[in-house]
Amino acid sequence: MEAIRILHAGLFTTIQDGGRIGYTKLGIPRSGFLDPKAAGYTNILLNKEPTSALLEMIGVGIKFEALDDISFAVHGAKGKTLIDSKEVNPNRCFSIHKGCVVEIKSFDKGRVAYLGFNGKLKTDEFLNSSSTLSTVNVGGKKGGRLKKHDVLYLENIYDLDDTQLEIGNYALPSNIPIVSVYKGPEFSSISNPNVLAKLIKVSKDSNRMAALIESESIQIQIAENFASKPLWPGMIQCTPSGKLMVMLQDGPTTGGYPRVLFLQKEQLCLFNQIPAGGSFKFKIIED
Amino acid sequence: MVRLNKRLGKYEVEIYKMDSDLYRLVPKKESKNFEILGLQLQNLKLAQITDIICTDTEIFLSFSGKFTELNEVLKSAKQLTGQAKSWKLPVRFTKSVDWQRVKDQTGLKRKEYIAELLKVEFKVAPFGFQPGFVYLKGLPKKLQVSRKATPVFNSIKNAFAVGGPYGGVYTYPSPAGWNVLGQLALPIFDLNEDAICVFNVGDTVRLVKISKVEFHSLQDSTTTDFWKR
Numbered sequence: 001m002e003a004i005r006i007l008h009a010g011l012f013t014t015i016q017d018g019g020r021i022g023y024t025k026l027g028i029p030r031s032g033f034l035d036p037k038a039a040g041y042t043n044i045l046l047n048k049e050p051t052s053a054l055l056e057m058i059g060v061g062i063k064f065e066a067l068d069d070i071s072f073a074v075h076g077a078k079g080k081t082l083i084d085s086k087e088v089n090p091n092r093c094f095s096i097h098k099g100c101v102v103e104i105k106s107f108d109k110g111r112v113a114y115l116g117f118n119g120k121l122k123t124d125e126f127l128n129s130s131s132t133l134s135t136v137n138v139g140g141k142k143g144g145r146l147k148k149h150d151v152l153y154l155e156n157i158y159d160l161d162d163t164q165l166e167i168g169n170y171a172l173p174s175n176i177p178i179v180s181v182y183k184g185p186e187f188s189s190i191s192n193p194n195v196l197a198k199l200i201k202v203s204k205d206s207n208r209m210a211a212l213i214e215s216e217s218i219q220i221q222i223a224e225n226f227a228s229k230p231l232w233p234g235m236i237q238c239t240p241s242g243k244l245m246v247m248l249q250d251g252p253t254t255g256g257y258p259r260v261l262f263l264q265k266e267q268l269c270l271f272n273q274i275p276a277g278g279s280f281k282f283k284i285i286e287d
Numbered sequence: 288m289v290r291l292n293k294r295l296g297k298y299e300v301e302i303y304k305m306d307s308d309l310y311r312l313v314p315k316k317e318s319k320n321f322e323i324l325g326l327q328l329q330n331l332k333l334a335q336i337t338d339i340i341c342t343d344t345e346i347f348l349s350f351s352g353k354f355t356e357l358n359e360v361l362k363s364a365k366q367l368t369g370q371a372k373s374w375k376l377p378v379r380f381t382k383s384v385d386w387q388r389v390k391d392q393t394g395l396k397r398k399e400y401i402a403e404l405l406k407v408e409f410k411v412a413p414f415g416f417q418p419g420f421v422y423l424k425g426l427p428k429k430l431q432v433s434r435k436a437t438p439v440f441n442s443i444k445n446a447f448a449v450g451g452p453y454g455g456v457y458t459y460p461s462p463a464g465w466n467v468l469g470q471l472a473l474p475i476f477d478l479n480e481d482a483i484c485v486f487n488v489g490d491t492v493r494l495v496k497i498s499k500v501e502f503h504s505l506q507d508s509t510t511t512d513f514w515k516r
Contacts, residue, residue: 024338025329135417135418227343230311230345252415265307
């Protein structure tokens with residue numbers, strides 16, 4: 001069934017799910033939710049499996065028109081949510097009628113939010129996953145981000161009682177969050193590690209492959225014959241020019257720069273909710 | 288990071304726990320045995336191993352079981368030997384602008400460079416970087432051309448390129464820092480149905496020069512049939 005038409009597509013809205021498991025050996029990243037915790041709550045509101053496919057919105061929400069009677073839920077980063085211009089608190093799911101217009105404004109707090117519906121999103125599945133990997137144009141909707149006028153379809157629609165479940169606000173990072181981080185395998189390549197404890201920023205040039213960090217320049221020694229090493233979401237590389245890059249869900253599976261820090265899953269969720277341009281502090285966990 | 292045991296089956300490795308289900312494996316000594324461990328882990332098809340990334344010097348293992356069990360499985364697994372295959376890769380050399388870089392850096396003209404390139408026996412290195420990209424080790428020093436300072440968009444599918452000490456194949460168009468010299472008649476990656484690469488790590492590869500006519504006739508044959516020959 002035709003479910004919604006996109007009126008405003010936001011900045012980088014893609015379809016994601018729990019990820020494409022089992023293909024990193026071929027250089028295919030897992031992709032999937034930038035914040036699996038927030039996505040999991042959204043799916044709970046929809047009475048679905050936590051890894052079911054959802055729309056992932058970064059920085060700003062979308063505006064859509066319902067093309068049939070549907071239910072939806074939105075959770076994660078917080079932006080004003082309007083149903084036919086009336087503001088609602090999105091801590092539950094909502095049933096709306098055909099023709100209804102929903103608008104999720106830019107986020108006041110957090111960076112990533114999820115939107116889902118009472119049915120299975122029809123996607124261009126690739127290797128058992130709906131996750132969009134825009135670098136090679138696969139998964140999601142035609143392998144890329146959603147665009148104005150796109151129509152999304154639902155299958156296996158089920159009834160959802162929108163008063164049944166209510167959850168609290170999602171725990172989003174405070175103004176200057178402290179992100180706990182482990183030392184990476186090549187931590188000792190840094191000769192001025194005290195820089196890492198200072199206030200730093202997430203660059204606006206970040207995407208689903210990597211987040212760049214703005215900090216005082218880091219002095220790094222890279223062996224001339226440094227071989228490519230495995231990477232994983234949360235691994236932080238340092239470039240020869242002293243810039244930190246946090247590898248994210250769509251990032252490469254190997255890389256040739258020293259891996260100086262590592263964010264475990266939980267902390268990566270928190271990190272990915274820091275808005276572009278937002279400040280934070282690392283707290284290095286001593287082994 | 289927590290360090291676990293130092294042995295895995297017959298292999299001497301240090302195992303570091305990175306996260307609840309992510310482990311980093313480092314060989315105790317440089318040995319070609321480590322490459323075999325990677326292949327062996329990939330071949331096990333254990334449900335507890337959900338992902339594996341191999342490089343020459345390290346392995347990442349996404350694993351949700353007990354290492355004692357993995358140890359037992361590895362001990363009883365058949366030793367992998369003599370599995371490497373040799374491939375002939377049909378390449379049409381294109382009239383790329385990158386030939387000027389080849390000439391500037393190696394002093395060889397297009398024809399001379401191709402003749403030398405056809406003599407090279409490459410070895411398939413562990414996959415990585417981006418989907419569909421394959422590293423081929425073994426490019427001799429006299430044929431090495433540096434990577435570009437700024438990548439240039441390569442619009443050719445199945446492009447053969449050289450960069451530093453490697454040859455490589457870009458299955459998909461993407462920004463490329465390497466020097467694109469030709470095009471394979473058939474993809475070595477099939478991402479359409481079941482992600483497969485016709486090569487395995489450790490296989491050997493030689494290039495075979497083909498003409499435009501041969502290129503087009505090869506393109507008509509189905510990929511799987513061709514590689515099965």
